[in-house]
Amino acid sequence: MTAQNQNARQHMVFAIVVGEHSGDTLGAGLITSLQKNHPNAKFIGIGGPKMQALGFESLFAMDELSVMGLVEVLGRIRRLLHVRKTLTDYFTSNKPAVFIGIDAPDFNIGLELKLKAQGIKTVHYVSPSVWAWREKRIFKIAKATDMVLALLPFEKAFYDKHNVPCTFVGHPLADDIPMQSDKALARTKLGLAQDKKILALMPGSRGGELSRLLGDFFASAKQLQAQDSDLVFVAPMISEQRVEQFNALKAELAPDLAVKVILNQTQTVMAASDCLLTASGTVTLEAALIKRPMVICYKFSPVTFYLARWLVKLEWFSLPNLLANKSLVPELLQKQVCPDNIVPLIKERLYHDQSQLNNSYQSIHLQLKCDASEQAAKAVLAVLSKNPS
Template sequence: MSEKKLRIGIVAGEASGDILAAGLIKQLKKRFPDADFVGIAGSKMLAQGCQSLFDMEELSVMGLVEVLSRIRRLLFVRKSLLNYFLANPIDIFIGVDAPDFNLGLELKLKRKGIPTVQYVSPTVWAWREKRIYKIAKATNLVLSIFPFEKAVYDKHAIPCEFVGHTLADEIELEPNKSATRKALNIQPQDTVLALLPGSRKSEVDSLLDIFVQSAVLLTKDIPHLKILIPVINRQRKNQVESYLAMHPPAVDYRIVIGHARQVMIASDAVLLASGTATLEAMLCKRNMVAAYRLNKLTHLMMKWLYKAKYFALPNVLADEKVIPELLQEDVNPQTIAQLLLPMLKDQNVQQALHEKFMQLHHSLKKDADVQAANAVANLLRQV
């Protein structure tokens, strides 16, 4: 590889990918200080100097049926990116998660001679395992964030490196609950429940009402329960505020923009949408209930397609049910409140999973940003 100024294409599709991509960009800039980064970026990537050609919210859609309703727009965005990258040549492309969007783009770019990296393996171990063959055609390298994934790629002789997860590097092994409470102006004796209904609009629409109703039920046993609702941005804050204005709950709540991790550390238990947030709550060593509601048709299709035993990441990583995971009709205030009550009231229950969460934390703590940047730099040297 010559010493010319690098142009790196990079696309993240949601908040969790924004975190991973921002850490990778930061480390790549140490190796290639003059490099330009362009693609689709969230706020953290933008803060690292990445140019975004579309709003990341365009890609923040979940579910088979839900994607179909947006397919024309998604195809337009992908074609526009492809045309841009070919007209303004890049030296490498990195797709961060969002495999249904990124793999198609990677396939076309690789055919044009541009090396491609898929950062975060698609869940081929859970469903649609035949995607492994498309991944082989579309990528020069897969960067996996979970330790069990590399064996799947090794079996098919597809280049893959396990790099760990940047959240495991960022979050202390023993988060300081008392100091975090002080920073958030929460009293030591307060009982606190964190509500995280998701980063996507559709998730908040689906889960916020049930989550708030669950909190209201809990106040019958815990009258002075404090509710903290962290939101990812101003859009989600407005969405949550609009709901609460129309349905004023009889609970003591506070909305916090950003600081989801601090809110989780300060809490006694967490109620959250299944996704990367469950991984973060696990790393914060907090008991939790994970919930998700899918479009009915999507759920019916997933029942046939999804092969893994669990869907919440702590359970997937542990290969056992360490936290409650609720889906569809089970996501109701009565069930949720029943599961959360002992987590909020009993110190022994709060501590029961600490050792297991600590083991899982160590398994992911691998200096991911550095490892990922090294892998990308090595690939660049080979082309």
């Protein structure tokens, strides 16, 4: 290798765009693995605090892309288009070795399409749910990307069927979370009682999720507390902004309910808990890997739900059930999210043996534990080696 090539290798630029906290975690793991081969590489785009702690340069705040639902996206469309055009212009003028879009498919796939047309190699990390709805998106993905990195095994099978390049890398959460999570140790860390039943209230990481779910969560918690005065409630929050929103809604809807709010320790809170009342999303996979029973709730805005119900083809919407290919944990959708449904499901899981459920969780954990960040980094570098600049 010549000195010039060595210098180019060491100062390689990786462009990455993530849209939410789970993507920030994936991005941080990928950066750490890429830095082993390229210690002086530059990482730039849109990233969160975990990525920035590794030297990532974020051109916009990650929260710019944290929008959920069809109607909600329409309300922010002008700003989102501005951000995407700015990134397109920047990366066209300052070409990276590769662009990696992490999740945020409605934003990133369009960006990848534009950048690939400019001769920039593109990778999409975390498959969009094309196997669930809007299946024809796979043809746009094929045009937009040189490689899709899939976290889940059934996703690769879908891409293989359509002859779209895809690598199953496993899930970083399965690598990071131990096979057995120590409940007593987690409670000691958080200062929680060892001899009480603990229910975690987990209404999501987005403002819209909290506003839609917390009314029913608080009403359910009040009923449960009336039946078991020793029951303890904890609520992990992802940011100070969500803490403020949670506290404001609690003051309005359940001022007398005792809830310990804990910032930036979601996995520890889950490990400390006996059961989780949670929004849908990646957090449900975390819960399965931590081996805790849960009740999963999902509420769209009414218009988004009306549109989505004609498009979604899945029997289940949560990752534990999709991975198990059966109804492993209860799911409540839209109007089903109410105390009359939530309370008996929580009681069943709080006060009855869950060992059979844990066996299923163990199988999921083993299936996904593949050293994902290392596999993802290898796949990205393989894309570069196949198509040298």
